[in-house]
Amino acid sequence: MSKTYRVAILGATGAVGTEFLELLASRQFPLADLKLLASPRSAGRTIQFAGENLPVEAVSEEAFNNVDIVLASAGASTSRVWADKAVASGAVVIDNSSAFRMEPTVPLVVPEVNPEAAFTHKGIIANPNCTTILMAVAVWPLHQVEPVQRLVAATYQSASGAGARAMEEMKEQAQAILQGEQAKTEIFPYPLAFNLFPHNSKLNELGYCEEEMKMVNETRKIFAEPQMRITATCVRVPVLRAHSEAINLEFGRPFSVEKAREIISQSPGVQLVEDWQANYFPMPMEASGKDDVLVGRIRQDISNPNGLELWLSGDQIRKGAALNAVQIAELLVKENLPAAPELAVSGKK
Amino acid sequence: MSKTYRVAILGATGAVGTEFLELLASRQFPLADLKLLASPRSAGRTIQFAGENLPVEAVSEEAFNNVDIVLASAGASTSRVWADKAVASGAVVIDNSSAFRMEPTVPLVVPEVNPEAAFTHKGIIANPNCTTILMAVAVWPLHQVEPVQRLVAATYQSASGAGARAMEEMKEQAQAILQGEQAKTEIFPYPLAFNLFPHNSKLNELGYCEEEMKMVNETRKIFAEPQMRITATCVRVPVLRAHSEAINLEFGRPFSVEKAREIISQSPGVQLVEDWQANYFPMPMEASGKDDVLVGRIRQDISNPNGLELWLSGDQIRKGAALNAVQIAELLVKENLPAAPELAVSGKK
Numbered sequence: 251m252s253k254t255y256r257v258a259i260l261g262a263t264g265a266v267g268t269e270f271l272e273l274l275a276s277r278q279f280p281l282a283d284l285k286l287l288a289s290p291r292s293a294g295r296t297i298q299f300a301g302e303n304l305p306v307e308a309v310s311e312e313a314f315n316n317v318d319i320v321l322a323s324a325g326a327s328t329s330r331v332w333a334d335k336a337v338a339s340g341a342v343v344i345d346n347s348s349a350f351r352m353e354p355t356v357p358l359v360v361p362e363v364n365p366e367a368a369f370t371h372k373g374i375i376a377n378p379n380c381t382t383i384l385m386a387v388a389v390w391p392l393h394q395v396e397p398v399q400r401l402v403a404a405t406y407q408s409a410s411g412a413g414a415r416a417m418e419e420m421k422e423q424a425q426a427i428l429q430g431e432q433a434k435t436e437i438f439p440y441p442l443a444f445n446l447f448p449h450n451s452k453l454n455e456l457g458y459c460e461e462e463m464k465m466v467n468e469t470r471k472i473f474a475e476p477q478m479r480i481t482a483t484c485v486r487v488p489v490l491r492a493h494s495e496a497i498n499l500e501f502g503r504p505f506s507v508e509k510a511r512e513i514i515s516q517s518p519g520v521q522l523v524e525d526w527q528a529n530y531f532p533m534p535m536e537a538s539g540k541d542d543v544l545v546g547r548i549r550q551d552i553s554n555p556n557g558l559e560l561w562l563s564g565d566q567i568r569k570g571a572a573l574n575a576v577q578i579a580e581l582l583v584k585e586n587l588p589a590a591p592e593l594a595v596s597g598k599k
Numbered sequence: 600m601s602k603t604y605r606v607a608i609l610g611a612t613g614a615v616g617t618e619f620l621e622l623l624a625s626r627q628f629p630l631a632d633l634k635l636l637a638s639p640r641s642a643g644r645t646i647q648f649a650g651e652n653l654p655v656e657a658v659s660e661e662a663f664n665n666v667d668i669v670l671a672s673a674g675a676s677t678s679r680v681w682a683d684k685a686v687a688s689g690a691v692v693i694d695n696s697s698a699f700r701m702e703p704t705v706p707l708v709v710p711e712v713n714p715e716a717a718f719t720h721k722g723i724i725a726n727p728n729c730t731t732i733l734m735a736v737a738v739w740p741l742h743q744v745e746p747v748q749r750l751v752a753a754t755y756q757s758a759s760g761a762g763a764r765a766m767e768e769m770k771e772q773a774q775a776i777l778q779g780e781q782a783k784t785e786i787f788p789y790p791l792a793f794n795l796f797p798h799n800s801k802l803n804e805l806g807y808c809e810e811e812m813k814m815v816n817e818t819r820k821i822f823a824e825p826q827m828r829i830t831a832t833c834v835r836v837p838v839l840r841a842h843s844e845a846i847n848l849e850f851g852r853p854f855s856v857e858k859a860r861e862i863i864s865q866s867p868g869v870q871l872v873e874d875w876q877a878n879y880f881p882m883p884m885e886a887s888g889k890d891d892v893l894v895g896r897i898r899q900d901i902s903n904p905n906g907l908e909l910w911l912s913g914d915q916i917r918k919g920a921a922l923n924a925v926q927i928a929e930l931l932v933k934e935n936l937p938a939a940p941e942l943a944v945s946g947k948k
Contacts, residue, residue, distance in 0.1 A: 400902050404753030404845040406795055406834065424773050424793075439877075444773075444839050445884040446755055448896055448910060453875055457856075457898040466901065479902035483845040483910060485755065488837050490793050496753040496832040498847075507806075526802055528788075535794040547797055549806040552815065553749050553828035561797060561832060 253586055254282035257579075258317045258341070260332060261324030262286035262297060262306055265414035266346055269572035270321050271299050277576060280583060287313050288324070314339035318588050319579050322346060323571065337373030342588045344375050344575045348460075351376040351468055358471045361577040362519040363390045368581045375578055378472060379464035380570030381405055381484065381493055386472050387569070388545045388562050389497065391517035392510055393473065399556075400479040400500040403465060407449065407484060408534060410491035410566050412437055417490055424488070442488050449484035459484060492534035493570060494563040501556045510548045510558055519569065520545045520562075532563035540565055541573055602935055603631035606928075607666045607690070609681060610673030611635035611646060611655055614763040615695055618921035619670050620648050626925060629932060636662050637673070663688035667937050668928050671695060672920065686722030691937045693724050693924045697809075700725040700817055707820045710926040711868040712739045717930045724927055727821060728813035729919030730754055730833065730842055735821050736918070737894045737911050738846065740866035741859055742822065748905075749828040749849040752814060756798065756833060757883060759840035759915050761786055766839055773837070791837050798833035808833060841883035842919060843912040850905045859897045859907055868918065869894045869911075886912035890922055 257274065261267045267288070274281060286297055286306045293308035307313055309328075314320065314336040322329050322336075323346035333343045333350065350356040357367035358376045363386050368375055378386070389398060409420040416437040423433035423443035433441035440447050451460035458466070461484040470478045487494075499505075515522040521542040523532045532544035543564035551557025564570060582588060606623065610616045616637070623630060635646055635655045642657035656662055658677075663669065663685040671678050671685075672695035682692045682699065699705040706716035707725045712735050717724055727735070738747060758769040765786040772782035772792035782790035788799050800809035807815075810833040819827050836843075848854075864871040870891040872881045881893035892913035900906025913919060931937060 402751050402847050402902065404832070406755070406836065421777060425777055428770060428774055428777075439879075440882060441884060444837065445882055446836060446838060446843060447882045448878070448880045450878050453878060456901060457875065457896060458901065459878070481847065481900045481902040481906070481908060483753070483847075483896075483908060485843070485845065487755065487795060488793065489795060494795060494834070496834065498751050498830065498832075526806065529797070529799050529802060529808070530788075531797045533789060533794055533796045535790060547806060547832075551830045552805060552807065553751070553830040557830070559830060559832060 254280045255318040255583060256283040256316055257281055258285040258287055258314065258320045260287045260309060260320055260322040261328070263288045263292045263295065264323060265410060265417070265567055266323035266571045269567050270323070270576065271297065273572055273576045275300055277580070279576065279579070285313065285317060311335050314341055317341045319344065319582070321575050321579065323575070333374055342371065342373060342375065342582065344377060344578050346377040346571055346575055348379065348464065350374050351378060352471065358468060359578050360386045360472050360574060361581055362387045362517070363472050364474065365581050368578055369585070377571065377575040377578065378468045379461070380411060380566045381407060381461060381495065382465050382468040382472070383570050383574050384493055384543050384562060384564035385465065385495055385497060386469060387519040387543050388514070388560065389499065390473065391513045391520070392499065392505065392558070395509070395513060396501045396503070396505050398478065398499050399502055401481070402498040403480070403482040404496045405482065405484045406487045406489070406494040408487065408489040408491050408493055408566055409442055411486070411493065420488060420490070438486070442486060444488060446485055446487045449486055489534045490538070491565060491567055492537040492563050493566045494532065494534055494561070497560050497562070498551060499558045499560065500554060501558070504555055505558050507548055507550050507558070514545050514548065519543060522546060524548070531561055534563045537563035537565050539568065541569060543569055603629045604667040604932060605632040605665055606630055607634040607636055607663065607669045609636045609658060609669055609671040610677070612637045612641040612644065613672060614759055614766070614916055615672035615920045618916050619672070619925065620646065622921055622925045624649055626929070628925065628928070634662065634666060660684050663690055666690045668693065668931070670924050670928065672924070682723055691720065691722060691724065691931065693726060693927050695726040695920055695924055697728065697813065699723050700727060701820065707817060708927050709735045709821050709923060710930055711736045711866070712821050713823065714930050717927055718934070726920065726924040726927065727817045728810070729760060729915045730756060730810060730844065731814050731817040731821070732919050732923050733842055733892050733911060733913035734814065734844055734846060735818060736868040736892050737863070737909065738848065739822065740862045740869070741848065741854065741907070744858070744862060745850045745852065745854050747827065747848050748851055751847040752829070752831040753845045754831065754833045755836045755838065755843040757836065757838040757840050757842055757915055758791055760835070760842065769837060769839070787835070791835060793837060795834055795836045798835055838883045839887070840914060840916055841886040841912050842915045843881065843883055843910070846909050846911070847900060848907045848909065849903060850907070853904055854907050856897055856899050856907070863894050863897065868892060871895060873897070880910055881912035883912045886914050888917065889914055890918060892918055
């Protein structure tokens with residue numbers, strides 16, 4: 251029980267990396283050692299952790315020596331370069347990028363939904379897309395009671411989804427527009443402040459963007475429902491760091507609103523936020539910095555006797571990324587894993 | 600053909616009133632006289648129109664004497680007080696408020712959808728809800744070809760929906776937040792800048808807000824489809840003046856994306872905005888100030904072989920309010936109506 255772990259954060263200087271540090275400290279993760287890795291550009295900086303100034307090291311093959319767990323959030327291309335090397339060094343990689351999520355041998359885990367999948371890993375465990383995680387924790391407990399037949403989602407995604415620099419860009423744009431100046435764009439293709447646009451990830455031949463296909467494919471994998479009918483419209487909105495989603499659920503038979511509320515109020519990772527008198531429901535402003543996904547406005551769909559409408563806001567950096575990854579690490583640690591490197595790599599529990 | 604009309608604007612100093620003035624001038628509405636009416640609070644001000652300073656008069660029973668057409672946008676309670684009086688004075692009232700929209704004897708008109716309904720009026724013609732108008736012009740041409748069986752909408756509504764003062768409040772909030780200060784709320788129940796929240800209109804017993812029920816009930820009335828299955832989630836977002844909507848349509852059989860694009864590109868009141876290579880689709884920033892509703896991202900719904908997804912942005916003050924009302928007035932004028940007051944009141948063409 252007193253076992254401690256040597257952890258490395260890959261992408262330590264990014265928005266999610268910063269949150270990893272905060273969570274490891276606040277959740278008292280059993281650390282033996284903490285290594286901060288980033289691109290050579292960021293190497294040499296120091297970051298405060300638990301009263302100590304830790305150096306940021308450039309990522310290298312040797313950097314993964316004597317590391318048990320890697321929390322990676324440095325983008326898909328970086329993960330593709332380094333994850334296998336870290337695994338070869340004996341570490342378990344919990345990867346926040348999209349690089350390995352859909353690989354059949356890589357488990358894709360939301361601890362409230364499919365914790366058991368974490369233990370099937372072969373060295374890499376994938377952390378799902380942020381929008382998908384937020385939806386999964388809210389929909390899963392309902393799906394357990396009555397399988398979802400079809401899901402129609404529309405998202406309201408914050409600037410943080412594009413990283414820390416994107417958040418700054420959006421604030422700079424807002425300042426410029428308020429001063430009557432032109433908004434400059436660098437990260438985003440169009441001004442986001444006082445504007446919004448369909449998610450600017452790559453479009454497939456059907457016109458769905460990558461973000462939407464992540465919601466479709468990753469939810470199917472996490473739920474182990476490969477045929478689940480899901481459609482989504484993903485939209486970036488001028489909000490700083492929490493995503494919101496309007497979700498229309500169709501079941502095989504009526505699902506009472508009262509039952510849905512009771513289920514949400516008793517499920518892990520979600521918090522029922524509804525004051526119908528005050529017209530008070532989940533808002534990104536209030537979801538920011540919270541662990542739980544705020545769920546509310548659960549309504550009987552008046553267009554479909556078997557339908558429910560629900561609304562959620564969740565911290566995209568926290569539960570949508572860093573917290574979910576740390577929770578996956580905690581799942582392993584609870585079982586005294588990773589054990590010896592050989593075992594971790596072979597995926598045996 | 601050279602007939603001219605005596606027009607009064609009720610609510611001349613509001614956001615929609617200002618737009619009425621701009622539209623009457625730019626569309627060269629055949630004016631014989633223009634009277635600006637507002638609450639006693641605003642009376643005494645002057646507003647420039649076509650190079651002249653027109654006085655704003657306090658609304659009164661006498662103010663409607665010698666007026667042919669009243670363009671009213673002063674809120675439902677004001678319309679309830681004055682509309683009948685204006686009609687009794689011989690005017691036709693085109694009312695932008697929700698006061699009379701669902702009254703069976705009052706036509707609810709979107710000129711691109713049901714122009715013929717305008718001629719059935721008994722003195723009052725209702726201008727629909729803004730979100731509803733934008734959706735109606737986009738969905739109607741598709742519905743004509745293949746009836747919509749079910750519609751699921753999620754909206755992204757700008758501050759202008761709550762009036763000119765609300766737009767200012769949102770800008771003030773943004774400035775405060777950028778300076779690290781607390782955002783103040785007066786018009787809105789919660790800060791809107793860098794935040795969003797479910798539409799704050801009154802909730803019914805099923806949890807649908809008034810805005811959502813307007814989308815349901817008004818669309819049914821405009822389309823003359825009293826049973827049409829519609830559900831909506833209305834959300835206020837920190838955008839200044841154009842609304843956006845994600846609309847999922849279900850038909851009785853497959854509707855090809857190519858056909859839908861062709862129909863939208865040839866229909867009045869809408870403009871197809873799609874550049875799939877550049878990931879460029881309708882945005883509120885670009886819809887602002889435009890007459891047409893921008894429609895794009897038309898996709899085959901991958902969760903439903905009979906489904907289409909579409910996305911739109913439209914100027915909430917322009918087509919969503921003032922322009923639609925002026926277009927209704929133009930419908931009448933084209934038929935040399937209103938004729939003698941007796942005829943206008945009795946509704947005979």
